[in-house]
Amino acid sequence: MPSRLEIELAGAGGEPVDLWRTIRSHGVVDLPPMRVDAEGRALEATLPVEGVRPRRIRVVEDGPRTALVEITGRPLGKRDKSRLLAAVRHVLRLDDDLSPFYARAAKDPDLAWVVHGAGRLVRSPTVFEEVVKTICTTNCAWSATQRMVGALVAGLGEPAEGVRADGPYGRAFPTPAAMAKVEPDFFRDVVRAGYRGAYLRSLAESVASGELDLEALGRASREELPDEELAAALLALPGVGPYAASHVMIMLGRYSPLILDSWTRPTYARLTGGRPKKDATIVRRFRRYGPYAGLAFWLFLTRDWVEDPR
DNA sequence: CGTCCAGGTCTAC
DNA sequence: GGTAGACCTGGACGC
Numbered sequence: 391m392p393s394r395l396e397i398e399l400a401g402a403g404g405e406p407v408d409l410w411r412t413i414r415s416h417g418v419v420d421l422p423p424m425r426v427d428a429e430g431r432a433l434e435a436t437l438p439v440e441g442v443r444p445r446r447i448r449v450v451e452d453g454p455r456t457a458l459v460e461i462t463g464r465p466l467g468k469r470d471k472s473r474l475l476a477a478v479r480h481v482l483r484l485d486d487d488l489s490p491f492y493a494r495a496a497k498d499p500d501l502a503w504v505v506h507g508a509g510r511l512v513r514s515p516t517v518f519e520e521v522v523k524t525i526c527t528t529n530c531a532w533s534a535t536q537r538m539v540g541a542l543v544a545g546l547g548e549p550a551e552g553v554r555a556d557g558p559y560g561r562a563f564p565t566p567a568a569m570a571k572v573e574p575d576f577f578r579d580v581v582r583a584g585y586r587g588a589y590l591r592s593l594a595e596s597v598a599s600g601e602l603d604l605e606a607l608g609r610a611s612r613e614e615l616p617d618e619e620l621a622a623a624l625l626a627l628p629g630v631g632p633y634a635a636s637h638v639m640i641m642l643g644r645y646s647p648l649i650l651d652s653w654t655r656p657t658y659a660r661l662t663g664g665r666p667k668k669d670a671t672i673v674r675r676f677r678r679y680g681p682y683a684g685l686a687f688w689l690f691l692t693r694d695w696v697e698d699p700r
Numbered sequence: 701c702g703t704c705c706a707g708g709t710c711t712a713c
Numbered sequence: 714g715g716t717a718g719a720c721c722t723g724g725a726c727g728c
Contacts, residue, residue, distance in 0.1 A: 417707080529708040534722060584721020589709090631709045653707040 392448075392460040395475060399455045401510070403489035408507030409451045411696045412482055415511040416688075418641075421523055421536060422543040422558035424512070436550045436562045437477045437515055439470055443551035444562035447478060457482075463552025483510040486643055491682040495689075498678070503698055504689050511688070513641055517608040518597055519563040520641045525589055525629045527637070541581040542590075546572060569594035589629030602627075608642050617646045617681070636684065645685035648673060657691045 399407040413419060413433045419426050423436035432450040439445055445461050452458040459478055466474060479485060492505040514520045526538040540558040546568040547561030555561050569590065577587030596602035607615070607623055615623075617639070624635040636647035648654075650669050659666045676683040676690075 524707095525709095527707050529706070529720085530722065531706040531724065533724075534706080537723090578721085582722065585709090585719095586721075629709065633708060637707080649707080651707040652705085655707095 392462050393465045395459045395461065395471070396452065397457050397459060397475065397478065397484070399451075399457050400484070401488050402485055403487035405487070405489045405492060405505075406455075406507040407482075407484065407510060408696075409449070409457055409482075411508045412510040412512060413449075414696050415508075415692070417532065418514070418523055419512045421539045423547065423561055423563060425559060433512065434559070435481060436547070436553075436560060437474060437481070438548075438562045438565075439466075439474050439477070442466075442470055444548055445474055446550045446553045446560060447474070449478065449482070462550065477515055481513050481515060483513050483643070486510065491645075491679070491685060494679055494682065495686065498686075501686055501689060503693065508689055509685055511641065511685075513643075514563070516563070517604040517638075517642065518566055518593075520608075520638055521593065521604060521624075521627065521630065521634075522563075522569075522590060524634045524637045524641075525586055525593075526583070528586070528629070528631075528634060538581050538583050538586070542569070545576065545580055566594045566597035570598035586629060592628045612644070612681075617644050620644055621647065640684050640688065645682045646680070647684045648676060648687045649684060654687070654691055658687075661691065 399409055401407055410431055413426055413431070418424070419433060425434045426432075427434060427448070430450065432448050434446070434448045436444050436446050445463055445466070447462070448460040450458050459475070461474065488509050491509060495501040495504045514523065522542070523539055527535045542564055543558035543561050546564035547558065548565075549555035550560050550562065553560035574587065574591060577583045577590055581587065583590060597604055607620060610620070620639060620642070621635050624630050624638050625632070630638070633649065633651045636649045639647050640649060650672070655666060658672055672687070673683070676687045679686040
């Protein structure tokens with residue numbers, strides 16, 4: 391029987407949170423082990439909990455400033471419950487203060503709508519998961535990304551407690567250690583990652599051996615690690631180029647870079663009514679947002695993913 | 701059937 | 714520093 395917990399829906403600066411728009415904020419919520427239940431307007435995920443088995447959770451709105459978190463499996467002890475809730479808050483990005491961004495957006499007629507709680511992109515539990523998934527989006531169709539990530543989770547992810555782990559959904563995302571020790575053929579024959587297999591394996595080995603601390607990159611403050619330095623560290627990773635580095639940065643809450651790729655460029659052209667724009671032109675349009683430029687660009691592109699509430 | 705290309709990156713000039 | 718060409722895979726096309 392699932393246990394239920396409530397969490398307050400508010401940003402770190404007290405700003406409002408639109409949960410449904412958060413759930414629909416990005417395609418990665420449709421990559422295993424996460425899934426969107428569109429009819430139930432819920433986010434499902436399998437989250438790791440330090441020291442114990444992963445748990446399957448489901449988040450739904452439950453009032454204007456409250457969300458309900460259902461947790462499958464035996465009730466957790468106090469310490470584990472608090473760890474799991476911290477993971478949920480992390481995934482929903484409730485620890486981020488978007489009020490400085492809202493202050494700027496309010497002055498932009500094209501983006502004033504965001505101040506009612508948009509802009510919180512669903513995040514993965516770990517930076518490692520973020521990087522792996524991003525590499526799996528490069529140079530392929532979205533269906534291939536889903537297949538690759540699904541195979542990784544189904545094959546190497548630890549099953550959640552109290553869930554029938556059929557397919558990729560009842561498992562946590564694989565740990566670096568699990569991905570490092572599997573035979574290399576797995577990436578070619580099961581994941582069918584093609585040339586990305588070598589990148590994924592190399593990344594997993596570096597993290598598993600302790601040589602590379604990806605999670606530290608996610609924790610570092612802007613003062614400790616400025617955006618340019620974080621970008622350089624990401625670009626140094628195997629299989630991570632300009633697109634992937636920008637994408638990971640946005641997912642880590644470093645919103646300065648714009649994600650410029652084969653989806654965002656034509657989408658921007660369509661929404662601005664015309665011909666393809668030069669990257670430099672797009673960058674200039676969002677320059678006024680400073681450290682939030684990439685977030686502003688993403689929201690500009692994805693406004694119609696959710697019906698405006700007002 | 702062949703060609704193209706999708707939420708790019710790397711290497712070699 | 715800027716730019717071709719190769720690269721796994723598998724759907725979507727044109728012939």
